[in-house]
Amino acid sequence: MDKHLMSGNEAIAQGAWEAGCAVGVGYPGTPSTETLEALVRREDVYCEWAPNEKVALEVGLGAAIGGARSLVTMKHVGVNVAADPLMSACNTGVNAGLVLLAADDPSCYSSQNEQDSRFYAAFARIPCLSATDSAECYEMTRAAFELSERFDTPVMLHETMRIAHTRTLVSPEGVREAVEPRPYEDNIGKYVMMPANAVRRRAAVDERTRELADYAETCPWNRVETRGEKVGVICSGAVYQHVREALPDASTFKLGLVWPLPADALARFATSVEHCYVVEEASDYLSEHVRALGVTLDTPPAAPLPAGGELTPAKIRAAFGLGEPAHLAAAEDLPPRPPAFCPGCPHRLVFCELRRIKAIVTGDIGCYTLGAVAPYGACHTVIDMGASLSMAHGMELAGTPERTGRPVIGVIGDSTFAHSGITSLLGTIYNGGVGTLCILDNRTTAMTGTQGNPVNGVTLTDSGHGVGPLDNPTGKALDLIALCRALGVEDVREVDAQDLQAVRGALKDAVANADQLSVIVFKAPCRLVDRSRGKLPTIRDCRACGQCLKIGCPALGRAKDGTAAIDPTQCIGCDQCVQSCPFHCITKE
Numbered sequence: 158m159d160k161h162l163m164s165g166n167e168a169i170a171q172g173a174w175e176a177g178c179a180v181g182v183g184y185p186g187t188p189s190t191e192t193l194e195a196l197v198r199r200e201d202v203y204c205e206w207a208p209n210e211k212v213a214l215e216v217g218l219g220a221a222i223g224g225a226r227s228l229v230t231m232k233h234v235g236v237n238v239a240a241d242p243l244m245s246a247c248n249t250g251v252n253a254g255l256v257l258l259a260a261d262d263p264s265c266y267s268s269q270n271e272q273d274s275r276f277y278a279a280f281a282r283i284p285c286l287s288a289t290d291s292a293e294c295y296e297m298t299r300a301a302f303e304l305s306e307r308f309d310t311p312v313m314l315h316e317t318m319r320i321a322h323t324r325t326l327v328s329p330e331g332v333r334e335a336v337e338p339r340p341y342e343d344n345i346g347k348y349v350m351m352p353a354n355a356v357r358r359r360a361a362v363d364e365r366t367r368e369l370a371d372y373a374e375t376c377p378w379n380r381v382e383t384r385g386e387k388v389g390v391i392c393s394g395a396v397y398q399h400v401r402e403a404l405p406d407a408s409t410f411k412l413g414l415v416w417p418l419p420a421d422a423l424a425r426f427a428t429s430v431e432h433c434y435v436v437e438e439a440s441d442y443l444s445e446h447v448r449a450l451g452v453t454l455d456t457p458p459a460a461p462l463p464a465g466g467e468l469t470p471a472k473i474r475a476a477f478g479l480g481e482p483a484h485l486a487a488a489e490d491l492p493p494r495p496p497a498f499c500p501g502c503p504h505r506l507v508f509c510e511l512r513r514i515k516a517i518v519t520g521d522i523g524c525y526t527l528g529a530v531a532p533y534g535a536c537h538t539v540i541d542m543g544a545s546l547s548m549a550h551g552m553e554l555a556g557t558p559e560r561t562g563r564p565v566i567g568v569i570g571d572s573t574f575a576h577s578g579i580t581s582l583l584g585t586i587y588n589g590g591v592g593t594l595c596i597l598d599n600r601t602t603a604m605t606g607t608q609g610n611p612v613n614g615v616t617l618t619d620s621g622h623g624v625g626p627l628d629n630p631t632g633k634a635l636d637l638i639a640l641c642r643a644l645g646v647e648d649v650r651e652v653d654a655q656d657l658q659a660v661r662g663a664l665k666d667a668v669a670n671a672d673q674l675s676v677i678v679f680k681a682p683c684r685l686v687d688r689s690r691g692k693l694p695t696i697r698d699c700r701a702c703g704q705c706l707k708i709g710c711p712a713l714g715r716a717k718d719g720t721a722a723i724d725p726t727q728c729i730g731c732d733q734c735v736q737s738c739p740f741h742c743i744t745k746e
Contacts, residue, residue: 708733
């Protein structure tokens with residue numbers, strides 16, 4: 158078979174397609190996003206973005222119960238959103254195979270927390286597979302659908318950022334399995350989770366758990382590799398690769414099935430070595446569960462492994478007293494590159510004005526979280542998807558605006574609003590809340606790679622087949638203004654986010670009407686969607702006041718004489734600096 162370099166996500170998509178997966182559904186979230194973007198390009202499989210992860214899992218479960226093999230994808234914090242249907246799906250079973258990809262993010266490369274999705278698998282008592290490279294991602298995905306149908310249960314496929322995005326060799330068969338849809342049969346006792354049925358299904362889950370525990374002892378994905386009798390390491394996922402590099406002489410128990418764990422096999426491995434360790438990153442999942450099986454574990458002899466963050470071979474070697482391998486030091490004279498809004502980003506002027514009016518801003522998850530960094534400092538809380546208006550309402554109830562003399566303003570993006578902001582708005586309206594909500598509609602889900610969402614109507618099928626992000630979308634676009642009015646917001650308006658005076662006026666009016674709820678939709682396309690360039694501005698008679706630099710545009714800087722300077726390679730002619738100069742020194746004349 159030919160070998161191909163594939164990322165873990167691409168390999169999962171390939172494995173799902175070959176396994177006869179008929180439906181793929183998810184919500185874009187790094188590091189899982191590319192999986193469905195790869196799968197949608199294949200024939201004979203339907204894929205879609207859901208408004209959120211809960212909906213995605215419900216769609217996937219419905220398809221599986223209806224007889225079609227289904228893949229549901231999300232990042233680790235998305236599993237929190239999907240936890241409600243997940244806990245019931247473990248009771249109902251699936252009929253056709255259902256695989257849930259849960260992608261974790263040790264070191265928080267693109268997330269608000271570190272969490273280990275394997276705890277959810279143990280909590281729900283569903284099998285969990287964890288791959289060590291792209292080849293195993295491919296093979297495990299194919300096997301996961303069969304495992305799901307064999308045990309009538311969802312199967313979690315667990316990966317981390319390192320596995321999702323690292324490319325390693327895969328030898329795919331390249332042939333799609335001819336899987337006929339399973340027949341659907343009415344079964345109220347199995348699929349209707351009223352209390353009496355749920356009690357009976359609990360017994361079925363208990364029996365399935367015993368069968369899975371027996372399967373774990375002979376599961377081909379659990380592999381003992383004997384290299385010596387002194388040191389043995391239990392590990393899984395990307396950490397296995399780091400252990401092999403850091404401790405080449407250590408015996409390893411590589412766990413591919415990480416729930417349930419093979420109790421007898423682990424006990425035999427522990428007694429076969431003088432010292433047995435668990436090496437894992439950002440979590441104590443394995444050590445906690447292995448110890449619970451009665452296996453005695455040693456601690457690394459030199460220092461504890463880091464409690465948080467992604468592991469590296471150097472960190473493992475340091476914990477075992479072997480020192481760090483030689484490596485090139487980073488250059489000391491490299492300039493810092495802090496995260497920033499792109500040149501021409503439509504969020505910039507909004508945050509400049511929020512800073513100017515000294516608003517307390519309850520933010521949300523998206524590119525606009527950068528409103529918290531310099532030079533803005535105008536985003537003061539970011540907790541989870543959809544929290545902005547809920548938290549603003551909570552601050553209102555606490556009397557924060559009155560005690561501080563500052564307005565409290567919620568800020569949320571269009572995709573996040575569709576994900577879980579609508580219910581927050583509804584709750585505030587229902588309870589007579591007041592204040593201001595800003596919906597930053599940049600016409601895309603920008604942070605994860607400009608995916609479509611319900612607000613712009615661009616479906617996964619559109620983007621998957623080369624259609625431009627806003628070019629003839631096939632989905633039904635959500636009318637934000639009409640929705641807000643239908644929910645009961647009387648003061649709602651749409652504003653051009655690139656018009657400084659319009660942004661300033663809208664915020665001024667909303668804050669002045671403190672006794673009612675105001676919603677402002679700041680609308681302008683993301684510069685990754687609209688790549689057009691306007692005429693570049695020129696600077697004449699600059700007074701070096703620095704006011705233009707406060708908008709934080711990467712295309713703006715200072716010349717050697719202290720005056721403002723424009724980098725023509727970055728400038729796109731958005732006019733934000735033209736509008737911000739108090740002396741009209743920046744013009745397009």
